Structures are given as C-alpha cells and as structure tokens.
Amino acid sequence: xxxxxxxxxxxxxxxxxxxxxxxxxxxxxxxxxxxxxxxxxxxxxxxxxxxxxxxxxxxxxxxxxxxxxxxxxxxxxxxxxxxxxxxxxxxxxxxxxxxxxxxxxxxxxxxxxxxxxxxxxxxxxxxxxxxxxxxxxxxxxxxxxxxxxxxxxxxxxxxxxxxxxxxxxxxxxxxxxxxxxxxxxxxxxxxxxxxxxxxxxxxxxxxxxxxxxxxxxxxxxxxxxxxxxxxxxxxxxxxxxxxxxxxxxxxxxxxxxxxxxxxxxxxxxxxxxxxxxxxxxxxxxxxxxxxxxxxxxxxxxxxxxxxxxxxxxxxxxxxxxxxxxxxxxxxxxxxxxxxxxxxxxxxxxxxxxxxxxxxxxxxxxxxxxxxxxxxxxxxxxxxxxxxxxxxxxxxxxxxxxxxxxxxxxxxxxxxxxxxxxxxxxxxxxxxxxxxxxxxxxxxxxxxxxxxxxxxxxxxxxxxxxxxxxxxxxxxxxxxxxxxxxxxxxxxxxxxxxxxxxxxxxxxxxxxxxxxxxxxxxxxxxxxxxxxxxxxxxxxxxxxxxxxxxxxxxxxxxx
Amino acid sequence: xxxxxxxxxxxxxxxxxxxxxxxxxxxxxxxxxxxxxxxxxxxxxxxxxxxxxxxxxxxxxxxxxxxxxxxxxxxxxxxxxxxxxxxxxxxxxxxxxxxxxxxxxxxxxxxxxxxxxxxxxxxxxxxxxxxxxxxxxxxxxxxxxxxxxxxxxxxxxxxxxxxxxxxxxxxxxxxxxxxxxxxxxxxxxxxxxxxxxxxxxxxxxxxxxxxxxxxxxxxxxxxxxxxxxxxxxxxxxxxxxxxxxxxxxxxxxxxxxxxxxxxxxxxxxxxxxxxxxxxxxxxxxxx
Numbered sequence: 113x114x115x116x117x118x119x120x121x122x123x124x125x126x127x128x129x130x131x132x133x134x135x136x137x138x139x140x141x142x143x144x145x146x147x148x149x150x151x152x153x154x155x156x157x158x159x160x161x162x163x164x165x166x167x168x169x170x171x172x173x174x175x176x177x178x179x180x181x182x183x184x185x186x187x188x189x190x191x192x193x194x195x196x197x198x199x200x201x202x203x204x205x206x207x208x209x210x211x212x213x214x215x216x217x218x219x220x221x222x223x224x225x226x227x228x229x230x231x232x233x234x235x236x237x238x239x240x241x242x243x244x245x246x247x248x249x250x251x252x253x254x255x256x257x258x259x260x261x262x263x264x265x266x267x268x269x270x271x272x273x274x275x276x277x278x279x280x281x282x283x284x285x286x287x288x289x290x291x292x293x294x295x296x297x298x299x300x301x302x303x304x305x306x307x308x309x310x311x312x313x314x315x316x317x318x319x320x321x322x323x324x325x326x327x328x329x330x331x332x333x334x335x336x337x338x339x340x341x342x343x344x345x346x347x348x349x350x351x352x353x354x355x356x357x358x359x360x361x362x363x364x365x366x367x368x369x370x371x372x373x374x375x376x377x378x379x380x381x382x383x384x385x386x387x388x389x390x391x392x393x394x395x396x397x398x399x400x401x402x403x404x405x406x407x408x409x410x411x412x413x414x415x416x417x418x419x420x421x422x423x424x425x426x427x428x429x430x431x432x433x434x435x436x437x438x439x440x441x442x443x444x445x446x447x448x449x450x451x452x453x454x455x456x457x458x459x460x461x462x463x464x465x466x467x468x469x470x471x472x473x474x475x476x477x478x479x480x481x482x483x484x485x486x487x488x489x490x491x492x493x494x495x496x497x498x499x500x501x502x503x504x505x506x507x508x509x510x511x512x513x514x515x516x517x518x519x520x521x522x523x524x525x526x527x528x529x530x531x532x533x534x535x536x537x538x539x540x541x542x543x544x545x546x547x548x549x550x551x552x553x554x555x556x557x558x559x560x561x562x563x564x565x566x567x568x569x570x571x572x573x574x575x576x577x578x579x580x581x582x583x584x585x586x587x588x589x590x591x592x593x594x595x596x597x598x599x600x601x602x603x604x605x606x607x608x609x610x611x612x613x614x615x616x617x618x619x620x621x622x623x624x625x626x627x628x629x630x631x632x633x634x635x636x637x638x639x640x641x642x643x644x645x646x647x648x649x650x651x652x653x654x655x656x657x658x659x660x661x662x663x664x665x666x667x668x669x670x
Numbered sequence: 671x672x673x674x675x676x677x678x679x680x681x682x683x684x685x686x687x688x689x690x691x692x693x694x695x696x697x698x699x700x701x702x703x704x705x706x707x708x709x710x711x712x713x714x715x716x717x718x719x720x721x722x723x724x725x726x727x728x729x730x731x732x733x734x735x736x737x738x739x740x741x742x743x744x745x746x747x748x749x750x751x752x753x754x755x756x757x758x759x760x761x762x763x764x765x766x767x768x769x770x771x772x773x774x775x776x777x778x779x780x781x782x783x784x785x786x787x788x789x790x791x792x793x794x795x796x797x798x799x800x801x802x803x804x805x806x807x808x809x810x811x812x813x814x815x816x817x818x819x820x821x822x823x824x825x826x827x828x829x830x831x832x833x834x835x836x837x838x839x840x841x842x843x844x845x846x847x848x849x850x851x852x853x854x855x856x857x858x859x860x861x862x863x864x865x866x867x868x869x870x871x872x873x874x875x876x877x878x879x880x881x882x883x884x885x886x887x888x889x890x891x892x893x894x895x896x897x898x899x900x901x902x903x904x905x906x907x908x909x910x911x912x913x914x915x916x917x918x919x920x921x922x923x924x925x926x927x928x929x930x931x932x933x934x935x936x937x938x939x940x941x942x943x944x945x946x947x948x949x950x951x952x953x954x955x956x957x
Contacts, residue, residue: 141795145784152783152824225779228745229850230796231768404746408706 134235142232142240147247150602166602167251174255177205182260191268191366195278195359198260202282203289203355205256206249207324210293211317211462218245219297219313221407222518228407234400242294242392246287253286254279268366277365281380285358288384291391296320298395301402309406314457321465325502326472350376357383430547434540438531442540442596446514447548449597456513463509464553467502470495471560482565483573483627497624500577503557504584504619510549511588514541516599523598527668534595534663535656541596542589546582554578576626576641579648580619586651593662694756696721696848696879697742701751704737711737713903715751719896721847724870724880726894728887730931734903735883736776739850742881743773755848769797772841776852776883778833782825786812786836789825790843797844804843811839815862830857838866849873852883867893891923901931 151167181201188194218241227237257279265275296316304312350356350372360376395402427447434440449456474480479495515538526534554574561570592599626644630637695718702715712734719725729735740746742753744764753760755767781789787808794804812818815835825833834857841849849870855863870880870893884890890897891911899907899914907914907930911923918926928936 137798138796141792145781145788145792148788149781149783223779223781224745225775225777226781227796228740229743229768229771229773229775230793231765232796233765401747408746 133233134239135233138232138236139240139243142227142236143243143247146240146244150244171251171255174205174252175259178202178256179259181256182263185260186263186267190363191264191274192359192363194260194264194267195281195362196353196355198257199282199285199355199358202253202256202260203285204324204327206253206286207289207293208321209252210245210249210290211320211324212459218242218294219301219403219406221403224403224407228400228404232400234398235396237403238396238399239392245294246290249286249290250283253283257282257286264362270366274362274365278362281358281361284380284384285355288354288380288387291384291388293320294391295387295394298391301395302398314454314461317458317462318465321462322469322472325466325469351379354380354383426552427544427548430544433543433547434536436536438533438536439540439543442537442542443544444540445537446541446544446596449517450544450548453517455518455601459513459516460509460549463506466505467499467557470499470502471557474499475564480561480564482569484569484630486631496573496627497620500573500580500623501620503554503574503577504581504623506550506553507581507585507588510542510545511585511592514538514545514596515592515594516601517597518601520598520600523595524668526595526598527666533660534666535659537595538589538593538659538663539656542585546585550578550581550585572630573627576623576644579641579644580622583644583648583651584619586648586655590655590658593659595663595666694721695719695754696723696756697725697881698754698757699738699742699751700754702738702741702748702753703750704734704741704746705749710903712741712748712900715905717898717905717908719879719881721756721879722874722877723896724874724882724894726890726897727881727883727900728885728890728897728927729900733900733931735900736852737903738900739773739776739852739881739883743771743850744768769844770846771848771850772844772846773849774834774837774841774851774854776856778830778837778856780825780833780837780840782828782833785822785824786817786839787821789836790839793840793843799844807843808839811842812836814865815839831859831862834858835862847878849878849880850883851880853885854882855884855886855889863889887923887927897923899927899930906930 151165181198185194185197188197218238261275261279261282264278265272268274270277297313300312300316301309350360357376357380360373361380364373364377431440431443434443450460471480474495477495480499481496483496526537531537554577558567558570558574561574622644626637626640629640697717697719699715699717702712703710704712715738717725727735727738737746741748742755742760744760744767747761755770758767758770760767781792784792787805790808790811791801791804794808795801799807809818809821812821812835815838817832817835820828820832825836828836834854838854841851851870854866858866867889870882874880874895882890882894894911896910897907897914898905907917907926909917914923914926914930915921918929920926920929
C-alpha cells in the first residue's frame with residue numbers, strides 16, 4: 113500500500129515538475145501531422161468517381177444545412193430572434209458533432225503506442241488533441257454560420273461589419289458548446305475510475321444527447337407562439353439560455369445597445385472564456401496518465417460472465433433468422449462487438465437519446481397527440497412527426513457504425529475465408545442491429561406512447577415508422593456498402609453522412625402522407641401501408657444487389 | 671521449483687564482456703511491479719544494467735516483458751517500485767528520461783498515413799531536433815535500410831519489415847543513450863537483421879545500452895552480453911549465456927530457456943496437437 117502511494121506521490125511530483133509546460137513546437141508538429149492523417153486516411157479510401165475531397169464535401173453539407181436554416185428564417189422581424197434561433201441550431205449541431213467525434217479525437221488511446229514513450233508533456237499531448245478538434249469545430253461552424261452571417265449583413269442595419277461580427281459570435285458560441293462537451297467528458301474522466309469510465313461514458317453520451325436535444329427542441333418552440341415573423345419577447349429566460357447571451361451580443365452590434373444586451377454580450381464572452389479555459393486545463397495534467405490507463409484497461413478486460421441471461425437468450429433467438437453461415441458469422445461478430453467494444457457503443461447509444469428527448473418534449477408541451485385522430489384546428493408543433501424523424505434518424509448511426517472499427521485490419525479474415533458470398537456478413541450484422549436494438553427500442557417507445565394515447569394508434573404509428581426505418585437502413589447501407597467492421601474510423605465520415613439527413617426527409621414525406629391517408633380512410637391507409645412494405649422489401653433487394661456487386665470487387669487494403 | 675534464487679547470478683561478476691563495461695548504471699529497476707486488477711504482470715523486479723551492455727530480456731508469452739518495457743519507458747506507471755534511466759526516476763521526470771531513450775515497440779505502431787520522411791521528421795521535432803538535421807538523418811537512415819525509394823510513399827502499403835525499418839530509424843534518430851527494443855527483428859529480412867545486430871554491437875561499444883526483448887534465442891545468444899529470463903512476472907535467471915547453460919546443464923540457450931520456463935513435456939504437447947489437427951485424437955480417445 114505504501115509503495116502504491118509512493119508511486120502516486122512521485123507521479124504527482126512528476127506532474128508538477130516536468131509535465132506542466134506546453135511545448136508549442138511539439139503541438140504544431142502533432143497538429144499538422146494529425147491533419148495530414150485525417151485528410152489522407154479519408155482520401156486514400158475514397159472510391160467515388162467524383163473524387164471530391166472529403167473535407168470539402170463535409171463543409172458543403174454543413175453549408176447547405178446552414179443555408180436552409182438561414183433562409184427559412186429570413187423573414188424574422190428582429191436580429192435577436194434570428195440570431196437566437198440560428199445560434200441555438202449551430203450550438204446544438206456543434207455539440208452533437210463533438211459528441212459523435214469526441215471519442216475518436218480526445219478520449220482515444222489510439223496513438224498511445226506511438227507517442228507515449230516520446231518526451232511529450234501531458235499538457236502538450238492534450239492541447240494537440242483539442243487543437244485538432246477545435247480545428248474541425250472552426251471549419252464546420254464557419255460553413256454552418258456563414259450563410260446566416262450573409263443574411264444578417266444584408267437584412268439588418270450595419271451591413272458587412274455586423275455580418276462579420278455575427279460570424280465571430282457564432283464561432284465563439286460553437287467553441288463554447290464544444291468546450292462544454294469536452295468539459296463534461298473531462299469531468300467524467302476525472303470522477304470515474306478509468307475502468308468504470310468505459311461504461312460511464314456511454315451513459316454520459318446518451319444523457320448529454322437527450323439534454324441537448326431537449327433543450328434545443330424545447331427552447332425555441334416554447335418561445336415561438338405564432339410564427340417566426342414575430343419577435344421573441346425577452347423574459348427572465350434569457351439569463352438561462354446560452355444562445356440568448358450570444359444573440360444579445362449581435363443585437364448590440366446592430367445598434368440596439370441597451371444595458372441588458374450589454375450584460376448578455378459580456379455574459380457570452382465571459383462564459384465562453386471560462387468554459388474554454390476550464391476545458392483546456394481540467395484534465396490536461398493527468399491526460400497522459402488517463403489515456404495510458406484507458407489503453408491498458410483494454411488489456412486487462414476479461415469477458416464477464418453475462419449475468420443478463422434474458423438479454424443473451426433474446427439475442428441468441430435472433431440468430432434463427434439468419435439464413436446461412438455468413439449471416440450467422442456477421443450476426444455473432446456484431447453481437448460480441450456491440451457488447452464489448454466501447455467505441456462502437458459510443459457511436460450508437462447517443463442516437464437513442466434523440467427520440468427520447470422529443471418524447472420528453474412532447475410530454476412537457478402536450479404535443480403527443482393521437483396521430484390517427486383528426487388533426488386539431490389550431491396549429492401545433494409537429495411533435496409526432498419529429499419523433500418519427502428521429503426514430504428513422506437512428507439508422508444513420510447504425511449504417512455508419514457497423515462497417516467501421518479501429519480493428520478494421522482484422523477483416524482480412526473475410527477475404528481469406530472461402531466464402532461463397534460476402535453479402536451475408538453485412539446482412540447478418542444488420543439483422544443483429546434490427547433484432548437486438550431496433551425492435552426492443554420500438555417496443556419501449558410503444559410502451560411509453562401507450563401511456564399518452566390509444567395503444568392501437570401508437571402501435572400502428574410505430575409500425576409505420578419501423579418499416580420506414582428499415583427502408584432508410586437499407587438505403588443508408590447502400591451508401592456504406594462494406595463488410596462489418598472493415599473500414600477505419602475517420603473523423604469526417606460521420607459528419608459527411610449528416611448530408612444524408614436530406615434523404616431521411618423523404619421518409620418523413622412518406623410518414624406524413626401515410627398518417628394523413630389513415631386519418632381520412634382506413635382502407636386507403638391500409639393500401640398505403642402495404643405499398644410501404646413493398647417498398648421496404650424492394651429496398652432490401654436493391655441493397656443485396658448493390659452489396660453483391662460492390663463486395664465482389666472489394667480488396668483488402670490493410 | 672523455486673528457480674528465482676537458484677538461477678540468479680550477479681551480473682557484475684559475470685564474464686569478461688560484462689566486466690569491460692562502464693560501471694555506471696544505465697537502467698535500474700528497484701522492486702518494480704505492475705498489477706492489472708488481480709493479475710500481477712510483473713513482480714518485484716530488481717535489475718541493474720550497466721552502461722554499454724546489451725541485455726537480452728526473454729520470457730514466454732505473457733511473462734511480463736512488454737509490461738516491463740512500458741514501465742521503463744514511461745508508457746505506464748508501475749504499481750510499486752522504481753525504474754531509473756541513468757539514475758533518473760522515470761515516473762518523477764518522464765520528459766527528461768524519455769529524451770534519453772529510444773524505443774521500438776512490439777506493436778509496430780506508427781502513423782501509417784504519413785510517409786516515412788514525414789513520420790521521421792515529426793519524431794525529430796518531438797525530440798527538438800533541427801528540422802534540417804532531422805530530415806538529413808531520416809534520409810540517411812532510410813538509405814541505409816534500403817527504403818529510400820519509398821520515402822515519399824504513405825506507409826499504409828508497407829510490409830511489416832519496411833515499417834519495422836522506419837520504427838528502428840525513429841528510435842535511433844535522436845541518438846539516445848538507452849535503447850528499448852521489443853522484438854526489433856520482427857518482419858526484417860536476413861540482411862537487415864544482420865545489419866541491426868552489427869549496429870547494436872557497435873552502439874554498445876560506444877557506450878549505448880540496449881534492453882533487448884525477443885523470442886529469437888539464437889539472436890539473443892549471439893548479440894547479448896547478458897540474459898534475463900522472466901517467467902510469470904518474475905526473474906527466473908540472470909547471467910550470461912554460458913552461465914545459464916551451465917546452471918541448467920544444457921548445451922544451448924534454447925534448452926536452458928525451456929528448462930527454466932516450461933514444466934511440461936513439449937514433445938507430448940506437439941504430439942497431442944498433431945493428433946488434434948488430423949482428427950486422430952478423437953479416434954485414439956474412442957479406442
């Protein structure tokens with residue numbers, strides 16, 4: 113015991129003496145190398161004929177989303193309302209992106225073996241990682257907010273100068289949002305024993321996603337009573353809503369310089385500086401040690417005897433739906449990875465928070481109405497549609513995550529094995545996801561929704577949403593036609609796939625059209641549901657054809 | 671059998687090779703131990719390696735060799751005990767000690783999406799070498815290892831041997847006093863292996879100290895002045911090759927190693943394996 117204490121004492125002593133200083137030369141070198149690695153790894157595996165650099169396509173996606181947001185709010189009557197709404201969206205998207213990417217950037221022992229024995233201080237190592245993350249935040253935040261900055265410059269007094277100031281405030285807001293998420297994870301890393309951190313971080317991810325989505329959906333909707341052309345009234349709530357602080361700063365620059373805006377602007381700047389400073393310093397001294405412990409914890413992990421026998425048996429039942437050995441292999445591989453691989457769980461579990469947050473919002477706002485009952489006369493926020501959208505949105509995470517792994521080189525075994533067809537491997541992995549995650553999740557939702565509406569309506573609505581999700585899952589897998597866990601994890605990949613949200617808009621059209629048809633006529637609705645099922649089957653057939661042609665040509669590049 | 675005490679030999683009293691070395695200690699472990707939960711990976715390690723010595727560090731899989739290297743190179747903190755490089759505590763002064771060492775890790779991990787030149791330049795900058803000097807040295811190493819033609823190619827397509835050459839170059843780039851080599855010959859062709867062996871002897875003669883982990887006993891026998899054998903996290907033998915052979919009454923290091931680290935009849939295991947592969951085990955069982 114005493115020797116253990118003495119080791120810890122010496123570690124702390126080491127922290128004080130030599131680990132504190134940040135070496136800017138090393139940070140620059142690591143930052144530049146990090147960018148090289150990110151951009152090249154994405155480009156090296158790029159297979160599309162257009163050869164658009166991945167970074168450009170990612171920024172284009174964000175610019176399109178930013179443009180849609182900015183121009184949909186162009187009629188807003190005052191700069192505060194406009195800025196509040198755009199900043200809310202930008203901060204939300206930044207925070208969600210950091211949640212999705214954080215594990216692969218900051219809390220990742222990936223390069224531990226390469227750098228741990230080099231003379232790099234803990235703070236240098238941490239700053240280099242955070243600099244890399246902030247670079248992406250700066251790029252995406254600029255792409256996202258530039259269209260809105262142009263609108264602000266053209267629409268409100270002050271012209272280009274105000275547009276520029278808007279962009280600066282937007283960047284500051286996005287940096288603060290990113291820093292806040294880093295701070296949450298740093299706190300988790302500090303609070304939890306590194307062995308429990310692996311489990312805890314998954315829940316932190318999910319809770320953060322629920323909180324963010326809830327806040328994002330709730331805040332503007334509670335404020336906008338009629339429509340966005342009416343200015344939002346500033347009440348006491350502004351002191352509790354960070355986007356309002358930054359919006360106050362922009363309004364100040366337009367010339368509406370009351371004392372309240374001044375305080376809001378100060379609050380925005382001070383809070384951003386405090387949060388960013390805290391994020392940079394909280395774990396920087398213990399960072400190397402934490403990462404080393406995380407890296408080592410994987411070597412000591414043993415497979416726990418699964419005490420959750422019910423879950424194991426349920427998962428085992430799913431394998432009955434696999435038609436051949438390839439499918440069974442894909443199913444079992446994904447089952448083991450989902451259970452034991454922290455990174456994979458981190459990439460998927462937060463997605464479940466999105467529909468749950470909307471459900472919570474629906475409970476609070478009273479918007480969880482029977483979707484098949486006649487629509488109320490007064491205009492209400494479409495909670496049910498948003499819930500359906502996020503249920504379908506989850507498949508985006510699945511489609512992307514099941515093909516990626518930091519152990520992707522192990523996929524050589526798929527190329528070496530005498531497989532008749534490699535299609536079955538991904539099909540099996542998809543079946544595991546559907547059986548083990550999607551079906552139970554929809555059952556939980558059914559239970560929750562049955563509390564506030566007739567169970568048969570909830571069942572029918574969720575059935576339609578489930579079929580749409582399956583369809584979306586097939587279409588998204590077509591965009592990611594690889595064998596399970598056979599692709600390296602790349603930073604820009606998931607962000608780029610955000611562009612596929614547009615595709616999910618089609619699913620929403622289907623959802624709205626079918627529920628409307630069901631409201632009008634049950635017979636026509638039934639026909640629409642049958643058509644939807646047919647479409648889902650066709651999309652699955654199309655996926656298998658695409659996989660067959662794509663995977664037959666696949667070569668192992670490890 | 672408690673081999674720990676029986677086989678331990680004071681290395682300072684070993685043969686002339688060791689005696690020639692500088693008396694200053696380059697690597698020292700004092701009661702070094704590491705536990706992972708209930709598993710004691712390394713237990714109470716006490717080793718002193720004088721400057722200029724090539725110390726072979728052997729042991730079966732899972733004996734604790736790589737864990738020792740990780741503790742000595744500051745990659746992980748020991749549970750107890752101390753690792754010193756040139757008399758400086760690795761835990762207390764990690765940056766200072768890391769500047770004095772070069773490491774070839776067992777995993778062969780490097781940034782594969784960089785070119786060898788980019789990787790070595792990055793490493794040079796991490797050790798505060800002048801960029802031009804780092805570049806010049808990097809090019810020289812790549813030329814010596816025969817991969818200068820591939821210096822501008824991303825390492826994703828490199829063979830294991832080519833990557834190993836880059837890793838060895840990275841370990842030597844900053845002219846370290848102490849080298850930790852964990853399976854350095856992995857993937858190397860015969861000629862390069864020969865170059866490396868000669869290079870290690872040359873470096874040792876210049877006063878560099880080499881901590882050499884390997885499973886290739888022939889190489890250890892030829893290159894190392896001293897051999898430490900680890901089993902189950904504990905040192906079971908420590909001395910030069912001749913002393914180990916003498917102690918175990920064996921004629922080769924391989925046999926001595928087997929004697930010290932395995933209590934099973936290897937021949938019987940091989941026969942059982944063979945039967946299992948060909949399916950004859952079942953038949954034999956049925957009979």
